[in-house]
Amino acid sequence: MTEATAPQAAAAPAATASTRLQIPWLVKRNLALFALSQTFTGAGMQFAYGFGPLMVQVLTGSDGLAGLSVALIAASRFLVAYPVGKITDTYGRKPGILLGLALALCGALVLGSSMLAHSSAVFVVGLLVFGMGMNAAQQMRVAATDMFPARFRARALGYLALGSLVGLLVSPTVINFSESYARKTGYEPLALPWFFLPFLIVPGMILVTFVRPDPKEIGRNLAQYYPNFVSPAAQKRETEVSDFHPFELFRRMPILQGIVANCSGQANMSIVMVLTSLILSHHGYSLSAIAVSHVFHSAGMFAFTVPLGMLADRFGRPVVMYTGVAVALAGAALVTFTGGSYLLVTLGTFLVGLGWAGGNVASTALIADQTRTVERGRAIGVNDSAAAFASVTAALVTGPLIALWGLKAAGGAAVVMAVIPFLLLAYAKTRSERY
Numbered sequence: 542m543t544e545a546t547a548p549q550a551a552a553a554p555a556a557t558a559s560t561r562l563q564i565p566w567l568v569k570r571n572l573a574l575f576a577l578s579q580t581f582t583g584a585g586m587q588f589a590y591g592f593g594p595l596m597v598q599v600l601t602g603s604d605g606l607a608g609l610s611v612a613l614i615a616a617s618r619f620l621v622a623y624p625v626g627k628i629t630d631t632y633g634r635k636p637g638i639l640l641g642l643a644l645a646l647c648g649a650l651v652l653g654s655s656m657l658a659h660s661s662a663v664f665v666v667g668l669l670v671f672g673m674g675m676n677a678a679q680q681m682r683v684a685a686t687d688m689f690p691a692r693f694r695a696r697a698l699g700y701l702a703l704g705s706l707v708g709l710l711v712s713p714t715v716i717n718f719s720e721s722y723a724r725k726t727g728y729e730p731l732a733l734p735w736f737f738l739p740f741l742i743v744p745g746m747i748l749v750t751f752v753r754p755d756p757k758e759i760g761r762n763l764a765q766y767y768p769n770f771v772s773p774a775a776q777k778r779e780t781e782v783s784d785f786h787p788f789e790l791f792r793r794m795p796i797l798q799g800i801v802a803n804c805s806g807q808a809n810m811s812i813v814m815v816l817t818s819l820i821l822s823h824h825g826y827s828l829s830a831i832a833v834s835h836v837f838h839s840a841g842m843f844a845f846t847v848p849l850g851m852l853a854d855r856f857g858r859p860v861v862m863y864t865g866v867a868v869a870l871a872g873a874a875l876v877t878f879t880g881g882s883y884l885l886v887t888l889g890t891f892l893v894g895l896g897w898a899g900g901n902v903a904s905t906a907l908i909a910d911q912t913r914t915v916e917r918g919r920a921i922g923v924n925d926s927a928a929a930f931a932s933v934t935a936a937l938v939t940g941p942l943i944a945l946w947g948l949k950a951a952g953g954a955a956v957v958m959a960v961i962p963f964l965l966l967a968y969a970k971t972r973s974e975r976y
Contacts, residue, residue, distance in 0.1 A: 565766050568688045568759065571752045572697060575681045576704030581745035583708030584715060585645060585738050586675055589614055591835040593668065594818045595828075596652075596731050600661045606940050610668060611811045615932030617672025618925055623787070625677040626922025630915060633755035634684040637918070639746055641677025646742045648674055653735030657728075679925065683918050684752075686909035687760030690770055692854060695861075695906040699850030702898070706843035711741065716832045730828060760914035785916035787923045794969050796911055799904035800924050802862045802962040804931035806900040809869050810893055811932040812955040813876050814838070815939050816948060817890045823948075824881040834887045841872075841894025849899050850906070858907040863966065865899025868892050870959035877952020896959075931958075 593610025597603075621641075629637035648671025655664035682698060689697045715737050723730035764770045790796045817838065821831050853861040875889025905921060912920040935958060942951040 562690060562692070562767050562769055564689070564693065567753075568766060571688060571756065571759075572685060572700055574748050574752050575684060576701050578745040578748040579681065579701065579704030580707040580711075581741045581748070582642060582645070582675070582678065583705035584712040584741055585649060585671070587712040587832075587835060587839055588716075588734050588738070589668065589671065589675075590814045591818060591832055592731055592734070592828075594815050595822065595831075596656060596664060599656070599729075599731060600659060600664055603940075609936070609940065611815055611939070612933050612936035613665060613668045614672040614676075615807070615811060615929045615936055617669045618676040618929035619933060620669075621673040621677050622679075622925035622929060623919060623922040625680055626683070626918035626920070626925075629680050629683060629757065629918040633757045634680055634687065634918070635749060635752060635755050637680045638678050638684070638749050641674045641680070642742055642746045642749070644674030644677065645671050646674070646739050646746075648672070649735045649738040649742070653732045656732035656735075676925065676929075680918060680921075682905055683909075683921050684756035686906065686917065686921075687756040687914055688766075690763060690767060691906075691910045694850075694909055695853035695858070695902055696847060696850035698902050698905055699846035699848070702843045702846035702902070706840065706846075712839075713829070713832050713836055717829055720828055757914060757918075760917070785919055787919065790908075790920060790923055793911070794972070796908055798962070798965055798969060799858070799862065799907040800927050801965050802866055802900045803904040803924055804928045805866055805958050805962045806869055806897040807928040808931040808935035808958040809873055809955045810897050811935040812939050812951055812958070813873050813890060813893045815936065816876055816952055816955070817886060819943070820876070820881050820886055820948060821883065824883075826883060830883070834883070834890060837887050838890040838894040841891040841896075842898050843894075845895060846898050846902055849902050853899075853903045853906055858903040858910075860903075861899045862903035862907070863962065865896040865901075865903065866959055866962050867896070868899065869896025870956055872896060873952060873955035873959060877949055877955065 590611065593614070597606050597609045601609075625637045625641065628640070648667050648669075651663060651667030652671055653667075655661075655667050681701060685697045685701045686694045715734050719733035719737070720730045722728065723733055759766055790800065814835075817834055818831055821834060826834075849861055849865075869892065872889045872892025872895070875892065876886050877889075879885035879889065904924065908920055908924055909917055935954070938954060939951045942954060
């Protein structure tokens with residue numbers, strides 16, 4: 542049996558010894574430290590997605606460039622995902638994560654400065670650096686999958702994401718304080734939150750340093766930490782030199798479906814994040830109201846990751862993955878075609894986040910199942926790079942679509958993005974591909 546088939550085998554009546562596995566305290570502690578780190582650092586991405594389009598508007602005076610911020614975040618992910626995966630596969634997960642958080646800290650300061658200097662060039666540099674840092678830190682997902690047998694991986698990803706959910710409580714507080722302080726002092730309200738962010742990133746970095754041993758070492762020696770664990774063939778080859786080739790992933794239909802589903806979710810969300818800010822802003826809602834709407838979106842992304850992970854472990858990755866894509870499709874339609882109603886737009890953006898969560902947890906677990914520890918960082922890096930490319934493409938077309946045909950045209954594109962995985966699924970069924 543390969544590790545790729547372990548989730549399905551574990552769910553069968555004739556379960557193996559993996560059903561009796563107890564998660565070691567050390568693994569629980571490491572996962573808790575990573576989740577707490579995300580509690581501190583997660584607010585930054587809410588600033589980037591929620592206020593990035595508005596910062597572009599202020600700096601350029603153009604709605605047509607509104608998608609630039611999301612495109613830059615995606616471009617930074619494309620640039621860093623595979624290289625940081627190579628770093629973590631070679632040197633361990635912690636060095637890559639800490640490097641990412643250090644970059645994010647520097648980028649946050651540059652972004653705040655860009656608004657004070659009213660400089661588009663500084664903004665571009667700052668967002669690229671910040672995005673590279675935060676996306677590099679996403680190797681925490683790889684670290685989480687390393688520490689668990691396949692039967693528990695999806696729910697481990699869910700528990701990790703809970704840290705980001707708790708971090709959502711920080712974001713509105715910082716924004717409300719910044720907006721209030723800006724009214725009293727005349728400072729740019731879109732600049733101040735970035736200057737507070739380092740006070741959250743540094744504690745997150747400190748927490749990561751307490752993770753021991755490095756999750757990569759746990760992943761290579763799972764049987765030492767789970768006494769009843771029966772090593773599958775993929776695990777037994779961990780001491781071999783990795784002969785990983787990125788493009789091989791696209792030739793395997795199960796992994797290809799996971800990558801396409803993840804790309805669809807990222808592209809859909811990239812467009813909807815821009816639309817949410819612009820639609821609510823155009824209808825006269827305040828920065829605080831827009832921030833609250835984005836909090837609901839982020840709650841959809843993170844609040845239900847544990848039950849979604851449990852469902853993916855119990856019923857298989859594809860069920861949760863494709864259900865997530867369908868939910869995201871419905872959410873994009875609500876955001877776009879409900880006339881600017883605050884409640885309906887917020888519900889739609891929440892559903893987009895929820896659909897993304899299902900697709901992301903299931904596809905990440907799927908890829909982790911089918912790869913070895915010594916190559917997992919790069920494999921998930923390939924997945925992230927592909928999703929980033931899709932996100933860049935979606936974000937770049939959002940502005941021109943809005944400028945030429947209006948907000949609804951961009952929303953229609955988000956809906957179309959969510960249909961693509963189902964087309965691939967139909968094609969796979971015609972070839973009788975199975976997980």
